[in-house]
Amino acid sequence: MSRAFTLYRLQQVDTKLDQAAARLAEIERILGDNQAHQAASQAQQQAQAALHSAHTALRAAEEDVTAQQKRIEQNQASLYGGSVTNPKELQDLQMEAESLARRLSELEDAQLEAMAAHEQQQASKAAADAALAAVEVQLAGEHKALFAEQAELREQVERSHSEREAAASTVPAADMETYLSLRASKAGTAVAKVQAGTCSACGAELSAARAQAARSAEELTRCDNCKRILYD
Secondary structure (H helix, E strand, C coil): CCHHHHHHHHHHHHHHHHHHHHHHHHHHHHHHCCHHHHHHHHHHHHHHHHHHHHHHHHHHHHHHHHHHHHHHHHHHHHHHCCCCCCHHHHHHHHHHHHHHHHHHHHHHHHHHHHHHHHHHHHHHHHHHHHHHHHHHHHHHHHHHHHHHHHHHHHHHHHHHHHHHHHHHCCCCHHHHHHHHHHHHHCCCCCEEEEECCEECCCCCECCHHHHHHCCCCCCCEECCCCCCEEEC
């Protein structure tokens, strides 16, 4: 088994570990990102507050109408009950009755507006409840899939660590030092395969002698251009 192949096999395991780590980090970020739920929850709370205000306004409008109706009843009792006989007082009561009736009409209009506003806020609250429920259902489904993927990736990482230990155990210390240095400086790719006489990592064309040397089991051959270890 060539030294380059040993490092190439190690790199394959390290690449799997890198990819798993990146995906696990992404899953953690997604699971921790609850902006959609927060937005829907905030909208639902605002709709609830608006409905409460509309309900309070409607109650106040209903109470105003009821109170005005009682004033009219009292006015009508005095006007037609026979207890008042003075023409001037009767005239004043009649004028008061007309004023009370006009005010009742205004209050009833306000009550109708309050009822319409209350119905609108009820519809808004129902829509906000539905939107929040939909977000929660969607997140529950997404999170279930993500939790399953997360568990699978963690198992894969454990297996890969065992594979890495086995692969690293056959690598000489000097080769490991070179490999780790190249991984750090070459975006994780320390070993490049020779493909059609070129370095698969940087695309540089290799001389026939360099390509032949890459097949050596005893020596590590480096690409003249990117300095990665070549494996063929």
